[in-house]
Amino acid sequence: MTAPVRRDPRLVPLSHDHHVALFRAREVVLAVDGVQPQEPESLARHLAAFFDGELVQHFEAEEQHLLPPFVAHVGVDHPLVVELMRQHAEIRTLAAALTDGEGDVWERLKAWSTAITAHVRWEEREWFNAVQEALTEDELTVIGEALKRAGPSCKV
Numbered sequence: 001m002t003a004p005v006r007r008d009p010r011l012v013p014l015s016h017d018h019h020v021a022l023f024r025a026r027e028v029v030l031a032v033d034g035v036q037p038q039e040p041e042s043l044a045r046h047l048a049a050f051f052d053g054e055l056v057q058h059f060e061a062e063e064q065h066l067l068p069p070f071v072a073h074v075g076v077d078h079p080l081v082v083e084l085m086r087q088h089a090e091i092r093t094l095a096a097a098l099t100d101g102e103g104d105v106w107e108r109l110k111a112w113s114t115a116i117t118a119h120v121r122w123e124e125r126e127w128f129n130a131v132q133e134a135l136t137e138d139e140l141t142v143i144g145e146a147l148k149r150a151g152p153s154c155k156v
C-alpha cells in the first residue's frame with residue numbers, strides 16, 4: 001500500500017469546501033433513510049441554492065487556479081484533466097436538474113448526492129495528489145495566496 005499523501009496546506013481551503021459539500025450530500029442520505037425526514041421539493045431547493053451560491057464558486061476556483069498550471073505540466077488530454085471537466089459538467093447538470101428536472105425528485109436528489117460524494121473523494125484521492133506532485137512550489141504558493149484572498153466558497 002502506498003502511504004497517504006499529506007494535503008498541502010495551500011490547498012486546504014478547497015478541502016474545507018469538500019467537507020461542507022459532503023455534509024450537504026449526506027443530508028439526502030439521512031432524509032432517504034428517514035433519520036432526518038425532509039420534504040423533497042424543499043430539500044432540492046435548499047441544495048440547489050447551496051450549489052448556485054457556494055459550490056459553483058469552488059468549482060470555478062479549481063478551474064481558474066489549479067487547472068491551468070496542471071494542464072501546463074501534464075497536457076490538456078491527460079486523463080485526470082478530462083475526468084475533472086467531465087465530473088464538473090455532470091454535477092452542474094445534476095444541480096440544475098434538482099429544481100428544473102423531470103421525473104422523481106428523490107431520484108434527482110440521490111443522483112446529485114452520489115455524484116458529489118464520489119467527486120469529492122476522487123479529487124481528494126486522485127486529483128489533488130497529482131496537482132501537488134506536478135506543480136512547482138512557486139505555483140502552489142500563488143494558488144494558496146489566491147485562495148486565501150478569495151476566502152472559503154462554502155459556509156459551514
Ligand SMILES: [Fe+2]
Pocket residue numbers: 014018058059062120123
Ligand atoms: Fe473540488
